[in-house]
Amino acid sequence: MNYRHHFHAGNFADVMKHALLVQLVRALQRKEKGFLFLDTHAGRGSYDLTLAARGDSLERKPEWPEGIGRLWGEDIPAGPLDDYLTVVRQFDHDRGNRDALPHFYPGSPQIAKQLARPQDRLAFCEMHPEEEAALADELRYAPHAIVQLIDGYTGVKALLPPAERRALVLIDPPFEDQDEFERIAAAVRDGIARLAGAVVAVWYPLTERARVDAFFTELQRHQLPPTLAAELTVAGELSPLKMRGCGLVVVNPPWQFDGVAKNLLQDLAVRLAQQPGASGRLDWIVPEA
Numbered sequence: 001m002n003y004r005h006h007f008h009a010g011n012f013a014d015v016m017k018h019a020l021l022v023q024l025v026r027a028l029q030r031k032e033k034g035f036l037f038l039d040t041h042a043g044r045g046s047y048d049l050t051l052a053a054r055g056d057s058l059e060r061k062p063e064w065p066e067g068i069g070r071l072w073g074e075d076i077p078a079g080p081l082d083d084y085l086t087v088v089r090q091f092d093h094d095r096g097n098r099d100a101l102p103h104f105y106p107g108s109p110q111i112a113k114q115l116a117r118p119q120d121r122l123a124f125c126e127m128h129p130e131e132e133a134a135l136a137d138e139l140r141y142a143p144h145a146i147v148q149l150i151d152g153y154t155g156v157k158a159l160l161p162p163a164e165r166r167a168l169v170l171i172d173p174p175f176e177d178q179d180e181f182e183r184i185a186a187a188v189r190d191g192i193a194r195l196a197g198a199v200v201a202v203w204y205p206l207t208e209r210a211r212v213d214a215f216f217t218e219l220q221r222h223q224l225p226p227t228l229a230a231e232l233t234v235a236g237e238l239s240p241l242k243m244r245g246c247g248l249v250v251v252n253p254p255w256q257f258d259g260v261a262k263n264l265l266q267d268l269a270v271r272l273a274q275q276p277g278a279s280g281r282l283d284w285i286v287p288e289a
Helices: 012-028 080-095 108-115 129-138 152-159 182-196 208-221 257-272
Strands: 036-039 046-048 103-106 122-123 145-148 167-171 201-203 227-234 245-253 280-284
Touching: 012 080, 012 108, 012 167, 012 201, 012 227, 012 245, 012 257, 036 108, 036 152, 080 103, 080 108, 080 245, 080 257, 103 129, 108 122, 108 129, 122 152, 129 145, 129 208, 152 167, 167 182, 182 201, 182 245, 208 245, 208 280, 227 257, 257 280
Parallel strands: 036 122, 036 167, 122 145, 167 201
Antiparallel strands: 046 103, 201 245, 227 245, 227 280
């Protein structure tokens, strides 16, 4: 299985995804009432960046130096990017790292765990037995957290609606299958049908623009509530990079999230650019009424 996330951990896509995730959690926590955080493709929860060069079969160039490595020693002004970095630096520190470079990077389960309040619940789905076992071990002492060896798309049907009637769903699949976008669109439709006000965030790679645009068209066909797409590119369209950017679709974005996300993306485009043409942008797939 090629997807194992270790050699991708902490890359520019992780930085973008997790920085926006922190802001989504913060937005839902403006209300005192708790919510369910559902991660459909959770992975193992944390990553040792010193192992990042070890693929499943071949040595690979680690990607974190062009992501979290760019930001690690920077003096970032107070705001959303600093909020994310504080979470990541605290996790690294708690794992015992005292070096000048990052060593341990949290996946979305650990980020959610660090941010969760007593009234918030966490549910993590993972299909790969080794990854699920590692995640279960990571979260064995976490209150209000469950880890299930289950297909994440099935998890959307099984775990929504939650008792709290509030949810943040993260769909972040490996994109190994040709029909991944179709499965995501169906899961988004099912999730919103079960809980109309759920905030659903979908990460996707920017490798083939045509497939992404077809995905957006499919989402529009389902007549969803307000839905936006936040995208970060680290190089222009003519770049030879295999993945020159990524995006996060957000269904039911919280109040003022669009402005926060747009500013954050533009900041990251400057800080994480690898070649000319880097950009951060936000577009509405389904505009607000």
